[in-house]
Amino acid sequence: MIIAIYVASPLSLALCPATAVAQQQRAYDIAAQPLARAVLDYSRQSGVFVLAPMDLVKDKRSQRVKGRYSAEEALERLLSGTGLRAVRGGHGGVALVRVGAAGNALGRTRFGDQDGEGAADIIVTAQRREQTLLKVPQSLAVVSGRALERQQFRSVIDFQQLVPGLNVTQYGPGEARIILRGINAGSVGSSVTVYMDDIPFGSSGSLSNAGDMAGDFDTFDVARVEVLRGPQGTLYGSNALGGVVKYITTAPDPSRFEARVQAGVEALSGSAGIGWTTNAMVNLPISDGITLRASGFRRRQPGYIDSVGRVARDVNSTDSYGGRVSLLLMPTASLSIRLSALAQRLDTGAPSWFFADPDTLRPFNPATGTAGGERLQFQLYPQWNRTDYRIYSGTIDWNAGPVRLTSITSHATQRRPKLMDFSYSSARAAMNMLYAPDAPNTLGLTLRNDVFVDKFTQEVRLASADSAVFEWIAGGYFSDESTLLFQRALPFEIASQRLIPRGVTINGQHFDELALATIDARYREIAAFATGTLHLGERFDITAGGRYSHNRQRSDQSVLQFGIGANRLGKSSQGVFTWSVSPRFELDDDAAIYARVAKGYRPGGPNAIPSSLPPDFPTAFQADTVISYEGGVRAETRDRSVSIDASVFYIDWRDILILTLFSGDSGGTGINGNGGRARSKGFELAATVRPATGFTVAVNAAYTDARLRDDAVPRVGGPNLTGGRAGDRLPGTPEWKIAVSADHQWPLSDDASAFVGGTVQLASDQPTLFNAASRAAMGRQPMLDGYATLDLRAGVNFGRYSLTAYVRNLIDSNGIVSAVGFPITYATELGGANHPAFVATSIPPRTMGATLSASF
Secondary structure: OOOOEOOOOOEEEEOOOOOOOOOOOEEEEEOOOEHHHHHHHHHHHHOOOEEEEHHHHOOOEOOOEEEEEOHHHHHHHHHOOOOEEEEEOOOOOEEEEEOOOOOOEOOOOOOOOOOOOOOOOOEEOOOOOOEEHHHOOOOEEEEEHHHHHHOOOOOHHHHHHHOOOEEEEEEEOOEEEEEEOOOOOOOOOOOEEEEEOOEEEOOOOOOOOHHHOEOOOOOOOEEEEEEEEOOOHHHHOOOOOOEEEEEEEOOOOOOOOEEEEEEEEEEEOOOOOEEEEEEEEEEEEEEOOEEEEEEEEEEEEOOOOEEEEOOEOOOOOEEEEEEEEEEEEEEEOOEEEEEEEEEEEEEEOOOOOEEEOOOOOOEEOOOOOOEOOOOEEEEOOOOEEEEEEEEEEEEEEEEOOOEEEEEEEEEEEEEEOEEEEOOOOOHHHHHHHHHOOOOOOOEEEEEEEEEEEEEEEEEEEEEEOOOOOEEEEEEEEEEEEEEEEEEEEEEEEOOOOEEOOOOEEEOOEEEOOOEEEEEEEEEEEEEEEEEEEEEOOOOEEEEEEEEEEEEEEEEEEEEEEOOEEEEEEEEEEEEEEEEEEEEEEEEEOOEEEEEEEEEEEEOOEEOOOOOOOOOOOOOEEOOEEEEEEEEEEEEEOOOOOEEEEEEEEEEEEEOOEEEEEEEEOOEEEEEEEEOOEEEEEEEEEEEEEEEEOOEEEEEEEEEEEEEEOOOOOOOOOOOOOOOOOOOOEOOOOOOEEEEEEEEEEEEEEOOEEEEEEEEEEEEOOEEOOOOHHHHHHHOOOOEEOOEEEEEEEEEEEEOOEEEEEEEEOOOOOOOEEEEEEEEEOOOHHHOOOOOOEEEEEEOOOOEEEEEEEEEO
């Protein structure tokens, strides 16, 4: 009989008969839990004596171990990420020591870095249960919190280089479009879903510009980011055409008190300002079963774009601040309740775009027409953007033995008031004649362009216990969101840069508004889903699932010009069934191959119906859908010196959401519609080599060939408003994107270490957003030149304290990643060069910084 005895201090002993079973394979099932308990479970299941000093294990947690392993392999997996290793001891047993301590190692080591982080088993929740990455039968990338901190990546625009197949275009903080596997046609709806833990963030509908407002969350105190490539309609629902970006926050830890503070500075090439950042976190066990974790940040990001017209420097600077609070209640060992709140604010000046020449797509001066030089905007009035996030959630998790019940309730808001200089529009001259007929070219025009999203969600799911035969998850989902798109024209005096009253009198009649447009919408969705994994033997399993989602929407659109206009109401009701099938085969304990076929969708919605309904008017647009076919392999050597994660895919995209025009008796009406087909194919590769202790080389590469198969016209016929033609590449994704990084970490003493590293990134040419005017002017789809960047980093760690220095884009590449809006022109009478242009965004210029951290 196996006997387990705890001796509280100074040693914890797990005792069992000493046998020669270290190399025999057997089945293990050890939960992720406090390491002291995990060592006891390991000893009971392995028959190996383990000497575990309490001062080493008391504040640590184990990895989960499930499967057939030798005793050596099982213990190495159990200790992954703890900073401990096993050495041979007396009595035929083993002892736990810190990595780097003397002693004869137990078999091979699985630690890539000195602290064990580099080669630890990666635990993910992509399939709504904790699994090692090897067990997941789909394409998935994981960016650890440690990698984010070491490379000082603070948002999705930064860490995209670590994820093959992920591309981001951003007009400024809080205004990001996330693209996975090339699934993007510039539509107003989002094609990638962003999750904060288990909470979907952002609008599911297509009436509030959600496509350019992906959640831009700060990454401080984030445990990891999981990026699920390919459609995820079964478990994650609507909008996951291209995939899911899922932020996993660090949960409260009831085992210990912890606190951390950070402060940093940074400078950008060409900027007159200095940026800075401060972060703080505390983890506080309040009492038995109650733990609080809170974190906060404040940051100043200097601008790097200047303005002509209204002369100003660094007009796109940003101040951001926010924080998270999470309270963990554990009234019993099987029940936990986690209450969380997130608040984040991004205060930005002008958007991060500049004027680009239509022929060269390089910067030019919009006041003089001179090519080359700095990134410049033309402003006559200061522009600004405020983005505000709030998420409140409660998660109940009850382990009832055979099943686990999870309930997630959330309420989230997204506010984005914005003021744009709209003086380039042809409406400005007409407005000037109405408000100041005797003073031409003295008035400019701004546009207030606000978006408000209010979203409630409730998900309940049941999950079976882990099983060697069959595992399942089933649940239901409900969401209720309200959105408001608000646009108002605001005239101003150019000389004084002062807004003037909106009211105007024309022919003796007074009007309170120049122009006002709103879309007030409601979206409700209910869904049921289920997925199961059937294990056919020890190494082969099949995962399959389905989800039925039904949404009801209504909209109230109002467009008033000089007080004249009418409300247009719309409504829609649609249901979509999505599914996935994924077989997986383990070649051995460290390698698996998989295939996956899956369907995803983006909801359709209502069109604003004119007061007198014309014949054949499309009152609603339908959901667009994708079906994805992929296969992949994950493998690593036994000593984890080499690992590879590769996948190939083909995606068939149908009924693409496009902007179109309905022509009736009373003229044209702009509406959303469904176009034809597109497809995307390619492969992704993530490979890591650890040729020596502490030395890591990683390659992330993606090839994506995404193209329209039909012209971008409605299925029922109509004009091609976007200019996209069959064979055109889908915008926002380079054909090739490769990042190669090398990092080396080494000990300086028993309590100190240092690291250096660098990353080279190469991106090939990529197409701009579809644009009918540029196609007509140039006869082709414009292409953006490829670019290269070089990042460097170095740091030292002295136990509680660490210092990190970094340089991003060392060669100061001006890689342009988007170009839209052609033709934007500022007339000579306003001080412009009357030169038609794109507005373009680029990667930030060379950025140098340093961050000091302290932990307690």
